[in-house]
Amino acid sequence: MAPGTDPAALRVITTAVLVGLVASGVALASGLGLLAGGTAAPRPWAGRAPANGPAQAAGLRLLREAAQACRSLPYQGVELAWWGRGSRAGGDTSVVQVWHRPGGQALTQEPGAQVLTQPPAASLDGRGQHGQPVVPLGTGAPNPDGAGVLGMSTRLVSLLAANYEVSVAGRGQVAGRPARIVTVRRPGGGVAAWFWLDSATSLPLRKEMFDARSHLISSVAFAEVSIGPGAVSGEPAATASAWHTTLAPGRLARLRASGWPLPGLLPGDLTLIAAKESTTPAGPVVDLDYSDGLSVVSIFVQRGYLPTPLRGWSQVALAGHKVYASDPDDLCFAWAARGFVYTLIAAAPQQTVGQVVVALPHDDGPGWLARLKHGLQRMLSWVSP
Amino acid sequence: MTRHLGQRLSALIDGELSDTQRDRVLAHLAGCEDCRREAAALRMLKRRMHALGDAGAGDALTWRLLALGPAAGQRPPARRAHRPPAPRRRRYAWSLAAAGVVTAGLGLTGAVFLAGGGRPPPGPKVVPAVDVFMVQHAITTGQVPARPSSVPSAGTKVP
Numbered sequence: 001m002a003p004g005t006d007p008a009a010l011r012v013i014t015t016a017v018l019v020g021l022v023a024s025g026v027a028l029a030s031g032l033g034l035l036a037g038g039t040a041a042p043r044p045w046a047g048r049a050p051a052n053g054p055a056q057a058a059g060l061r062l063l064r065e066a067a068q069a070c071r072s073l074p075y076q077g078v079e080l081a082w083w084g085r086g087s088r089a090g091g092d093t094s095v096v097q098v099w100h101r102p103g104g105q106a107l108t109q110e111p112g113a114q115v116l117t118q119p120p121a122a123s124l125d126g127r128g129q130h131g132q133p134v135v136p137l138g139t140g141a142p143n144p145d146g147a148g149v150l151g152m153s154t155r156l157v158s159l160l161a162a163n164y165e166v167s168v169a170g171r172g173q174v175a176g177r178p179a180r181i182v183t184v185r186r187p188g189g190g191v192a193a194w195f196w197l198d199s200a201t202s203l204p205l206r207k208e209m210f211d212a213r214s215h216l217i218s219s220v221a222f223a224e225v226s227i228g229p230g231a232v233s234g235e236p237a238a239t240a241s242a243w244h245t246t247l248a249p250g251r252l253a254r255l256r257a258s259g260w261p262l263p264g265l266l267p268g269d270l271t272l273i274a275a276k277e278s279t280t281p282a283g284p285v286v287d288l289d290y291s292d293g294l295s296v297v298s299i300f301v302q303r304g305y306l307p308t309p310l311r312g313w314s315q316v317a318l319a320g321h322k323v324y325a326s327d328p329d330d331l332c333f334a335w336a337a338r339g340f341v342y343t344l345i346a347a348a349p350q351q352t353v354g355q356v357v358v359a360l361p362h363d364d365g366p367g368w369l370a371r372l373k374h375g376l377q378r379m380l381s382w383v384s385p
Numbered sequence: 386m387t388r389h390l391g392q393r394l395s396a397l398i399d400g401e402l403s404d405t406q407r408d409r410v411l412a413h414l415a416g417c418e419d420c421r422r423e424a425a426a427l428r429m430l431k432r433r434m435h436a437l438g439d440a441g442a443g444d445a446l447t448w449r450l451l452a453l454g455p456a457a458g459q460r461p462p463a464r465r466a467h468r469p470p471a472p473r474r475r476r477y478a479w480s481l482a483a484a485g486v487v488t489a490g491l492g493l494t495g496a497v498f499l500a501g502g503g504r505p506p507p508g509p510k511v512v513p514a515v516d517v518f519m520v521q522h523a524i525t526t527g528q529v530p531a532r533p534s535s536v537p538s539a540g541t542k543v544p
Contacts (some may be wrong), residue, residue, distance in 0.1 A: 108523075148532040204489060274525060282509040287518075289525045298522040304511035311512075326515050334513045342515040368498065375501025 057165030059182050060157065063195065065202035067154045072102050073203055076174070076232045077225030078233045079108075083218045083347070095223075099235035127174055152195075152204050155273055159186065160293025163269045164192055172196055175222045182296065190214045193294050201227050209294060211349035218347065243287060247275035255286065260301065261340060266290050267355035268348070270297055290356075291344035297349030297356055306336040319354035337361040389413075390420045413504045 081094045086247045100106040117319050148242035160166065169183040179196040191214060196206035202338060205222035226232075247255075252275055256262050270290035277286050285302040306324070326332040331346040331353050338361050346353045363373065396402050397410050414421050499541055 004520055232432050276521070278516060282511045285514075289522075296522075296526040298518070298525055300513065300518050300521075302511055304508035307510050307512065326513075330521070332515060334515075336511075339511065341511040343515065343518050345518055347522070347526045371501035372494070372497050373501070375497035375499065378500045379497060 004179070009324070020294070031256070031357055043183055055167040056161075056165060058168050059184075060161050062180060062197055062202060063152070063157045063160065063166065063180050064154065064167060066195065066197050066204050067157050068154045069201050069203040070100075070106075070152045071294065073227055074102055074229060074232045075100050075203060075225060076235070077222045079220055080223050081218075081220045084216065098222075101232055101235070105238070107238060109236055130173055156293050158293070159269075159271060159291055163187075163292045164294070166326045169194070174198075175225050177205060177225070179205050185211070196221070198227065199337070203227055209349075212351055213362065217349055243276040243278040245277045247277050247286065252278075259339075260286065261338075261361055262286060262288060262301065263359070266297065267359050268292055268352040270295065270352070270356065295346070295352055297346045297348050297353070299356075300340050300343040300345075303339060303340050304336070305339070306334065306341055310334070318357045321357055321358065333357065335362065337363045389417065390423075394420060394424055395427060398424065398431060 003120050041183060076099050077097075078314060079094075079096045079098055083092055094110070095297075096108045096110055098106060102256070114170060115317050137324040149209055165187055166184070169181040172179050172181050174196045174317050178199040180199055181246040183191060184193040189212065191210050193207060193209045195204055197203065198205050203225075205225065207219070208216060209218045211217050230250045252262055259340070262275070269292040271292065273291050275286065276289075277284055279285070280302065283303050285300055288299045289303065290297045290299070313326055313334065314328075315322055316325045317323075318335075319323075321335070323333040323335040326334070331348065331350065332344070333353075334341065334343045336342070340361070344356065346356070348356075388395070389538065390413055393406070393410050397407060404408060414424060
C-alpha cells in the first residue's frame with residue numbers, strides 16, 4: 001500500500017491541516033482584535049487624587065474668578081501667541097486681536113482675516129447643555145461657559161482641579177497691569193503652567209504651558225488690553241462658528257454601538273468635554289474634544305480611508321505609529337484605521353499627543369501585513385456579513 | 386497426493402472456464418478445503434479491487450491480501466523487496482502531513498492576501514478637512530495656536 005493512501009496517514013494529514021487552519025485563524029483574529037469584542041476596557045490611567053490644602057484652595061479660587069471674568073467682563077486687546085514643540089527654538093508666533101462683550105462670545109481676528117468666536121462649551125457632564133445646539137455666533141445669545149481667551153472656563157478649571165496641584169505663586173505684571181501668578185503643577189512633578197491673572201479683575205492676561213520635561217511649549221499673553229465698560233469698540237462680525245449639532249450621550253452610545261471608536265477617556269487624564277457632529281460630502285464627522293484642564297485635544301472621526309499619497313501632508317512616525325502630519329510646526333495628524341479616518345489636533349505637550357495616538361486604533365505594520373488583515377476581515381465578512 | 390486447482394481457480398473466479406471445465410473445478414472444490422479457502426480469498430481480493438478502483442492502491446492491497454492465503458509462496462520475491470520498511474513509511478507519512486500543513490497554510494495566506502488587495506478598504510475616500518477642523522479646534526481651545534497660512538486662521542504668522 002502506498003503511504004499516501006494509508007488511512008492513518010490521511011487522518012494525520014487532515015487533522016494537522018485543520019489544526020493549522022484553526023490556529024492560523026485564531027492567531028490572526030486575535031491580532032486584529034476581532035475576538036476581544038468592541039467594548040472598551042477600563043483604562044489604567046483613569047483617576048488620580050487631586051491635591052488639597054489652603055494653597056490649592058486659594059489657587060483654584062483665583063482660577064474660578066478668572067473663568068467668571070472671561071465670561072462677564074468686557075475687554076479688548078491684542079494677544080501674542082507662541083506655540084512650540086518642547087523647545088524654545090522654532091515654533092510659530094501669532095498676533096491676534098480680541099474683542100469680548102459680557103454675555104457674548106470672544107472674537108479673535110488677525111488683520112484682514114476672518115473672525116473666529118468662542119462659543120458655549122458643549123458639556124457632556126450632564127450639567128446644562130445636553131442635546132442643545134451650540135449657539136451660533138453673532139446672535140447675541142448668552143455664553144454661560146464660554147472658553148474665552150487663554151482657554152479659561154469653569155469646566156476647564158474643574159478638570160484642572162482634579163488633575164493638578166494649584167497654588168498662588170506671587171505677583172507680576174502683564175501689559176502694564178499688575179497680576180497675580182498662579183502655578184499649576186503636576187502631582188509630585190514639575191510646573192505644568194503659569195497663569196497671570198489681572199489683580200483688579202482676575203481676567204487672565206498671560207498663560208505659559210510646559211511639558212513634563214519643563215520645556216515651554218506655549219505662551220499666550222496680552223500685549224495690550226483694555227478692560228471695563230467702554231473698552232470694546234469696532235468688533236467685527238463673526239464669520240465662523242462651532243458646529244451646531246452637539247452629540248447627546250444617547251447619540252454617542254448609539255454611534256459606539258454601531259462601531260464608531262469614540263472613547264470617553266484618553267491617556268493623560270484627558271476627559272471628553274465636548275462632542276459635536278457635522279456632515280461632509282463623504283459622510284458624517286464627529287468632533288471629540290478632550291481636556292485635562294490645561295491641554296485640549298480634538299479628534300475628528302469619520303468613516304472611510306485616506307488616499308495614498310495624501311497630498312499636502314507628510315508621513316511621519318509618532319509614538320511608533322505612521323501618521324500624516326499637516327505641518328511640521330503643528331500638532332495636527334491624520335491616519336486611517338479599521339474603516340475610520342482620524343484627524344487629531346492638539347494644544348498639548350507632545351508626550352501627551354503621543355499617548356493619545358497610541359491609545360487610538362491603528363493599522364500599522366508592513367503593507368503586506370495590513371493587506372492580510374484587510375483580507376481576513378473581508379473573508380470573515382463573507383462568512384458573517 | 387491431491388492435485389489442486391492452481392491457475393484454474395483464478396479462471397473460475399474470473400468466469401473464464403467453459404461449462405465442462407467449471408463443473409470439474411466445482412467438483413474438486415466440493416472435496417478440497419484448501420482450494421475452497423483459496424477461492425474465497427481470491428473472491429475477496431476481486432471485490433476489494435473493484436471497490437478501490439485504483440491500480441496503485443490495488444497493488445499494495447493485493448500483496449496484503451495474498452499474504453492471507455495459502456499461495457504465499459507464489460508471490461514474486463522481487464515485488465516484496467520493493468516494499469519500504471515500516472519506519473520509512475512512517476517518515477514518509479509524516480513528511481506528507483507536514484507538506485500538507487505547509488501547503489494549506491500557504492494557500493490560506495495567499496487567499497487572504499488576494500482578498501485584501503484589489504479593492505480599496507470599505508467606506509469613502511476621505512481627505513481631512515483640516516482647515517475646518519483647525520477652526521473648530523481653535524474655537525474649543527480658546528487659544529490661538531499658530532497655523533499654516535493656507536488655513537483660515539485667527540492668527541497671523543510672523544517670522
